[in-house]
Amino acid sequence: MSVKAIFFDAYGTLFDVHSVSEKCEQFFPEKGMQISEIWRMKQLEYTWLRSLMDRYEDFWKVTEDSLLFALKALDLQASQEIRSALLNEYLRLKAFPEVPKALEMLSNRKMAILSNGTQEMLNPLVRNANLTEAFNEVISVDELKIYKPYMGVYELGTAKLSINKTDALFVTSNPWDASGAKTFGFQVCWINRNNKPFDELGVQPDLVVKNLEELANTLP
Amino acid sequence: MSVKAIFFDAYGTLFDVHSVSEKCEQFFPEKGMQISEIWRMKQLEYTWLRSLMDRYEDFWKVTEDSLLFALKALDLQASQEIRSALLNEYLRLKAFPEVPKALEMLSNRKMAILSNGTQEMLNPLVRNANLTEAFNEVISVDELKIYKPYMGVYELGTAKLSINKTDALFVTSNPWDASGAKTFGFQVCWINRNNKPFDELGVQPDLVVKNLEELANTLP
Known part of the structure; x- marks a missing residue:
C-alpha cells in the first residue's frame, strides 16, 4: 500500500x-x-x-x-x-480521543478532510480539536452542490491535493462512503469502530481497522 | 384536482x-x-x-x-x-386488503404501476392479486437503470402513458417517493398507513389519506 x-x-x-x-x-x-x-x-x-x-x-x-x-x-x-x-x-462535535495523536503519526503525508459539511460547519470542529495544522485542505462538497457518494466529490479531492487517486488513501467510518471512494478508485480504509458488517454494495475496503490509532500503527 | x-x-x-x-x-x-x-x-x-x-x-x-x-x-x-x-x-408479497376494490372504483382513468422493481418481480405480484386488468402499463425503472427519486424515472411514466405531468396523480406510501414525484411536477397523494410524519425535503403532498379506499372515496 x-x-x-x-x-x-x-x-x-x-x-x-x-x-x-x-x-x-x-x-x-x-x-x-x-x-x-x-x-x-x-x-x-x-x-x-x-x-x-x-x-x-x-x-x-x-x-x-x-x-x-x-x-x-x-x-x-x-x-x-x-x-x-x-x-x-x-x-461542537467532539473529535474521537485517538484522533490528534494518530494524525500526528500520519503527518508525513499530505492530509485533507473531504466532507459533506460546509466550511462554516467544519472549521469550528477542526479549530476546537486543535487540528488546524494537521490538514493541507478542508474540502467541502458544498463547492459542487451535490453529496457523497457522487463520484465528482471524490474527484474534487484529488484535484485539490493535485494527487492521483491510486496514490491516495480515503479513510472513513461510513460503509457507504467507503464504497463510494472505492468505486471512484481510491485505496480505502474503513474505520469499523463498533464491529458492524460492511455494506453489500459490491466493493470492499482495502483495509479495516477499529480506529485511527490502529491505522497509524498499520500504515508503513 | x-x-x-x-x-x-x-x-x-x-x-x-x-x-x-x-x-x-x-x-x-x-x-x-x-x-x-x-x-x-x-x-x-x-x-x-x-x-x-x-x-x-x-x-x-x-x-x-x-x-x-x-x-x-x-x-x-x-x-x-x-x-x-x-x-x-x-x-409473493400480498396486496393490501383494500387495493382491488379501490382500483376498481378508480378505473375510469388511465392507471399504471411505476416501480423500482423489475418486470419479473412485478408481474407475479400483479397476477397473484388478480390486478392484471387494472393497469394500462406496468413501468419499471429497470428500463433506465437508475432508481427513484431520479427525475427521469417519473418522466418515463408520463411518456409511457402519453400524459402531461400536471394531469397525473402519483400515489405512494413512501414519503421520499412522494417528494420526488412532487418535485417532478406530479400531483401527489401520500398514503400514510401508519400515522407517520412526512419527510422534511422541502415539498408537501397535495393529498394525504390513510389507504387506497380513502383515496377512491376522495377523488371526484
Missing part, C-alpha cells in the same frame, strides 16, 4: 456525531440516543435523496431538517430555541 | 413489503419483523447509493444484497437455501 496523501471523512470518522445525544438528553430525558440516531439516519438519507433529485441544500439545512423529522417521529415538542440549541451542537 | 391518469408505486403502496416477515419468522423466531425492517431500509438505501454512484444493479440483486446485510447485522446464520426462500417471498 503506497500512500502519498490521505483523505479523511469528518462526521463519524474524526468527529463523533453522537456527541449531540448529551444535549438531546438534557432537553428530552431518556430519548437522547434515540433522537441522535434518527437524526443521523435521516441526515444521510436527505443528502442522498436531495442529490438524486438535484435539489441541493447545504448540510446545515439538511441537518436542521433531519432534526425536525427526528423530533416529529418521536412525537416530541421542541421550541425554536431548543431546536437551535440542538442544531448548534453540530458545531 | 383534475386527474386523467394515476401512477401507483408498488412496494409499500399496493403490496405489503412486510409480508416477508412471516417467512423470516419461520426461520428465525422472534426476529421476523426486525429482519424485515432492516432488509427494507437497506434495500432503499442501496437503490439511492447505487444510483448516486452510477452503479446500477436491478432490484432483485439489490433485494438479495440487502437481505444479506440484514442477516449479518443481526448475526444470523442462513444457508443459501434459506436466503433463497426468503428472497422468493418478494415474488
Whole structure:
C-alpha cells in the first residue's frame, strides 16, 4: 500500500456525531440516543435523496431538517430555541480521543478532510480539536452542490491535493462512503469502530481497522 | 384536482413489503419483523447509493444484497437455501386488503404501476392479486437503470402513458417517493398507513389519506 496523501471523512470518522445525544438528553430525558440516531439516519438519507433529485441544500439545512423529522417521529415538542440549541451542537462535535495523536503519526503525508459539511460547519470542529495544522485542505462538497457518494466529490479531492487517486488513501467510518471512494478508485480504509458488517454494495475496503490509532500503527 | 391518469408505486403502496416477515419468522423466531425492517431500509438505501454512484444493479440483486446485510447485522446464520426462500417471498408479497376494490372504483382513468422493481418481480405480484386488468402499463425503472427519486424515472411514466405531468396523480406510501414525484411536477397523494410524519425535503403532498379506499372515496 503506497500512500502519498490521505483523505479523511469528518462526521463519524474524526468527529463523533453522537456527541449531540448529551444535549438531546438534557432537553428530552431518556430519548437522547434515540433522537441522535434518527437524526443521523435521516441526515444521510436527505443528502442522498436531495442529490438524486438535484435539489441541493447545504448540510446545515439538511441537518436542521433531519432534526425536525427526528423530533416529529418521536412525537416530541421542541421550541425554536431548543431546536437551535440542538442544531448548534453540530458545531461542537467532539473529535474521537485517538484522533490528534494518530494524525500526528500520519503527518508525513499530505492530509485533507473531504466532507459533506460546509466550511462554516467544519472549521469550528477542526479549530476546537486543535487540528488546524494537521490538514493541507478542508474540502467541502458544498463547492459542487451535490453529496457523497457522487463520484465528482471524490474527484474534487484529488484535484485539490493535485494527487492521483491510486496514490491516495480515503479513510472513513461510513460503509457507504467507503464504497463510494472505492468505486471512484481510491485505496480505502474503513474505520469499523463498533464491529458492524460492511455494506453489500459490491466493493470492499482495502483495509479495516477499529480506529485511527490502529491505522497509524498499520500504515508503513 | 383534475386527474386523467394515476401512477401507483408498488412496494409499500399496493403490496405489503412486510409480508416477508412471516417467512423470516419461520426461520428465525422472534426476529421476523426486525429482519424485515432492516432488509427494507437497506434495500432503499442501496437503490439511492447505487444510483448516486452510477452503479446500477436491478432490484432483485439489490433485494438479495440487502437481505444479506440484514442477516449479518443481526448475526444470523442462513444457508443459501434459506436466503433463497426468503428472497422468493418478494415474488409473493400480498396486496393490501383494500387495493382491488379501490382500483376498481378508480378505473375510469388511465392507471399504471411505476416501480423500482423489475418486470419479473412485478408481474407475479400483479397476477397473484388478480390486478392484471387494472393497469394500462406496468413501468419499471429497470428500463433506465437508475432508481427513484431520479427525475427521469417519473418522466418515463408520463411518456409511457402519453400524459402531461400536471394531469397525473402519483400515489405512494413512501414519503421520499412522494417528494420526488412532487418535485417532478406530479400531483401527489401520500398514503400514510401508519400515522407517520412526512419527510422534511422541502415539498408537501397535495393529498394525504390513510389507504387506497380513502383515496377512491376522495377523488371526484
